[in-house]
Amino acid sequence: MPAASPSATATPSSSSAPAPAGREQRGLRSRWTALTVLSTGMLMTILDGSIVTVAMPAIQSDLGFTPAGLSWVVNAYLIAFGSLLLLAGRLGDLIGRKRMFLAGTTVFTAASVLAGFAASPAVLIAARFLQGIGSAMASAVSLGILVTLFTAPRERAKAIAVFSFTGAAGASLGQVLGGVLTDALDWHWIFFINLPIGLAALLLARPALPADGARGGPGPRAGADVLGAALVTAGLMLGIYTVVEVEQYGWTSPHTLGLGALSLALLAAFTLRQAKARTPLVPLRIFRSRTVVGANLVQMLMVAALFSFQILVALYLQKVKGYGAAETGLAMLPAALVIGAVSLGVSARLNSRFGEHRVLLAGLALLALALGLLTRLPVDADYVTDLLPVMLLAAGFGLALPALTTLGMSGADQEDAGLASGLFNTTQQIGMALGVAVLSTLAASRTESLARTGATPAEALTGGYHLAFAIGAALLLTAIALTATLLRAGAPTARR
DSSP, X not given: OGGGSOBTTBOTTOSSTTHHHHHHHHHHHHHHHHHHXXXXXXXXXXXHHHHTGGGHHHHHHXXXXXXXXXXXXXXXXXHHHHHHHHHHHHHHHHHOHHXXXXXXXXXXXXXXXXXXXXXXXXXXXXXXXXXXXXXXXXXXXXXXXXXXXXXXXXXXXXXXXXXXXXXXXXXXXXXXXXXXXXXXXXXXXXXXXXXXXXXXXXXXHHHHSOOOXXXXXXXXXXXXXXXXXXXXXXXXXXXXXXXXXXXXXXTTSHXXXXXXXXXXXXXXXXXXXXXXXXXXXXXXXXXXXXXXXXXXXXXXXXXXHHHIXXXXXXXXXXXXXXXXXXXXXXXXXXXXXXHHHHHHHTHHHHHHHHOHHHHHHHHHHHHHHHHHHXXXXXXXXXXXXIIHHHHHXXXXXXXXXXXXXXXXXXXXXXXXXXXXXXXXXXXXXXXXXXXXXXXXXXXXXXXXXXHHTTOOHHHHHHHHHHHHHHHXXXXXXXXXXXXXXXXXXXXXXXXX
């Protein structure tokens, strides 16, 4: 080739030789800048999901929420987020993932400002619902953008480790930040803090994220299954609503059974629609991958189990130990730090050396051990001897989540990356909703039972938490069994 032969125009001192390397370096910097944007967006949405938990008493006192109404500060966000992820992921594949990310971040940031200025329960709940919509739009396509940017296995492993860190540590950091802001300023600032983060993400996203056109047709009209979108959104929204309301109505009440049956009917109709539609919202071929199915099931169980760690440990510290909001957040900080250290420092190297399957098993085992230790938590627990070891075992999440994310996305073709991302995030939200409903209901029932037998309030609460921790450990053991069977190392992932 002419460029490769020595000549007067191509000498060792010429700049033509290093040009490809220079372009490669610029491309690498551009990809990592894009990853920073995606991680910032994920951090903002994950923080918002947990930052309100320690501020709930202050919100209730200031706005006059009833006890039942207060739960909708969390539930409104959860329902909108969980039910719209599949639709947002597919629309991102059709109209462009960058457009969807920018639109979602804009909606979320504007809704955060509205929440910060809320002066009534109705306005705050409406703002939280809008935040959930924006989160669904941005989160559903983030992984899809990431896996198309980082195609080399080693680079992708590092990128997913960074991205997973923002999700894993963000939940714990949200509790810390929520407590500090609530005590130092007031609860309004847990929402106002999203404004500078959102604006920075938007400013960086426009030049950093790659432009992408429509996929699967010339536009959403040609590729979107409108009826299927309506069925799955209504079915998931109703299903998540039913689950989060179980604590109030009970599992066997006509309210729960009726809504649950209707939700299942809508989802069954959606499945039939996808089998027959010319351009399905969720091509059923994606479920032919044992890896995709297994990773989503494992994630659902893991997230449901870890609700008992993230939320119930915080409740134990406040209701049994008498910690304040900021003190509770700081007590949870070691978990966030160790998750971050493992996610960013060693997970990618371990995945590369031992494989995601083995690393995932090790992470789930550490988490199961952590919840097993919590089943023995005494009423008068000492933080250093009884709780700090559990916080350090949270390192298992830093191992498990990057490995699971890689497995969850590995079975999807590039044109379905947005769909796979939306599906993975949807199972995360369903798992969270199940954890909220099942574990909190069982803990409350056990607490009431112990109180009737003469236990002190602290003893009754601790006994209720013990049951939730035991159920969480059982869910993690089930996740280990599924990992060992559905996600066997080297298992085929053929999808057609």
